[in-house]
Amino acid sequence: MEILKFTEEHKQYRERLRAFFAKEVLPNVDQWEKDHAVPKSMWNKIGKAGFLCAGIPKEYGGWGGDFLHSVISAEEIAKTNHYGLIIFLHSEVCAPYISAFASEELKKKYLPGCVSGDIVLGIAMTEPNAGSDLASLATTAEQDGDQIVLNGAKIFSSNGINGDLFIVAARDPEIKNPYQALSLYLVEPTTPGFQIGQRLEKMGFHSQDTVELFFSDCRIPKNNIIGEKGKGFYYLMNKLQQERLVCSIGSMSQAEFILDETLKYYQKIKRDGSLPEIRQAKQHSLVDMATEVKITKTFLYTLINDHIDGKDVVTETSMAKFWASEMIRRVADASLEIFGLEGALPKNKIERAWRDSRGNSIFAGTNQIMREIIAKRMDL
Numbered sequence: 196m197e198i199l200k201f202t203e204e205h206k207q208y209r210e211r212l213r214a215f216f217a218k219e220v221l222p223n224v225d226q227w228e229k230d231h232a233v234p235k236s237m238w239n240k241i242g243k244a245g246f247l248c249a250g251i252p253k254e255y256g257g258w259g260g261d262f263l264h265s266v267i268s269a270e271e272i273a274k275t276n277h278y279g280l281i282i283f284l285h286s287e288v289c290a291p292y293i294s295a296f297a298s299e300e301l302k303k304k305y306l307p308g309c310v311s312g313d314i315v316l317g318i319a320m321t322e323p324n325a326g327s328d329l330a331s332l333a334t335t336a337e338q339d340g341d342q343i344v345l346n347g348a349k350i351f352s353s354n355g356i357n358g359d360l361f362i363v364a365a366r367d368p369e370i371k372n373p374y375q376a377l378s379l380y381l382v383e384p385t386t387p388g389f390q391i392g393q394r395l396e397k398m399g400f401h402s403q404d405t406v407e408l409f410f411s412d413c414r415i416p417k418n419n420i421i422g423e424k425g426k427g428f429y430y431l432m433n434k435l436q437q438e439r440l441v442c443s444i445g446s447m448s449q450a451e452f453i454l455d456e457t458l459k460y461y462q463k464i465k466r467d468g469s470l471p472e473i474r475q476a477k478q479h480s481l482v483d484m485a486t487e488v489k490i491t492k493t494f495l496y497t498l499i500n501d502h503i504d505g506k507d508v509v510t511e512t513s514m515a516k517f518w519a520s521e522m523i524r525r526v527a528d529a530s531l532e533i534f535g536l537e538g539a540l541p542k543n544k545i546e547r548a549w550r551d552s553r554g555n556s557i558f559a560g561t562n563q564i565m566r567e568i569i570a571k572r573m574d575l
Contacts, residue, residue, distance in 0.1 A: 205267060212268065219240060224276065224279075228401045233404070242311045242312020247286050250262060250290075255303065255310070273445045276551075277402050277551075279402025279404075281354065281403055292379060292430060293362075296421050318353065318354075334366070337369075343414070345389075345410040345413040346413070352407070360382070363410075364431070378420055393407060436509050443518075443519040447488065451488055454488055456544055481533070495519065513568045516559060523552045
């Protein structure tokens with residue numbers, strides 16, 4: 196059953212990307228995980244190979260790809276079993292804010308570098324006391340002549356060490372309505388008053404450089420605002436459908452990887468002399484895993500078609516995000532049960548996949564927030 200219409204060019208793109216990962220990424224993942232970082236040069240290498248920011252128009256340095264190229268990228272990077280080279284954050288979460296809403300000046304200044312990998316994008320939204328609730332953001336942005344002065348702190352900012360440009364959400368303290376006070380700004384890490392804090396040690400995502408960011412009278416040109424002042428909340432809501440859809444694709448693809456690895460393992464041990472009832476329990480567990488992955492993929496691919504067609508699928512995408520991110524936890528747990536203690540060893544791919552999968556239900560809006568969105572749209 197073919198739901199997405201991948202052309203021959205799409206299929207060739209997937210083959211080239213998979214070959215690139217096999218040569219440049221997979222041999223290095225274990226070391227990156229130990230180092231808790233991906234070398235900055237890797238971003239430049241993947242950009243030069245033509246695998247970043249598929250959807251950026253040609254006039255800004257892109258090559259005219261479409262969202263199916265983004266789907267392929269999200270699927271293939273998930274199957275490398277690491278989150279250090281988090282392409283979808285750069286290409287499908289951050290870059291679209293610039294390409295869709297920023298001024299021509301900012302587009303021409305930054306987008307070509309985003310495509311080439313010379314500019315690595317990061318995002319600064321979450322704060323110590325504000326995560327999914329954007330209305331509670333405390334970082335302020337006050338205009339002083341032709342400059343914007345930023346003050347505040349961000350936490351769990353991805354691509355923090357390698358980042359060359361950050362999308363920062365901040366509010367005007369003079370505006371009381373929190374949704375009308377929010378704006379988005381572009382900030383380079385060399386800006387005086389902008390400090391990159393410590394790298395955060397995490398349960399999973401070991402090779403992802405996640406940091407704290409601090410702004411102390413950080414002055415940027417007022418023209419570094421993305422779009423219009425006070426439209427930040429609108430812009431975030433506009434792009435969250437795609438962000439959550441891509442996150443769902445990542446969860447689904449990672450679950451496919453776990454299933455494939457578990458099936459390979461089962462084929463090795465199915466004649467190990469276990470009692471028939473134990474073999475049957477493992478068989479049933481594998482069937483359950485395969486069914487969940489298949490159903491999730493079918494639903495997601497239908498949503499992707501609707502998204503490409505410009506339909507409002509916020510409700511369905513919220514469903515997909517919480518379902519896929521909880522599905523992968525069930526799949527990872529079931530896999531670990533089949534592997535037994537061997538699966539808990541750091542040398543085992545399932546150990547990393549299991550701990551990495553836990554964060555999927557938190558980022559891009561927690562699953563509790565997803566359920567709140569769905570409830571409101573169901574008029575409950």
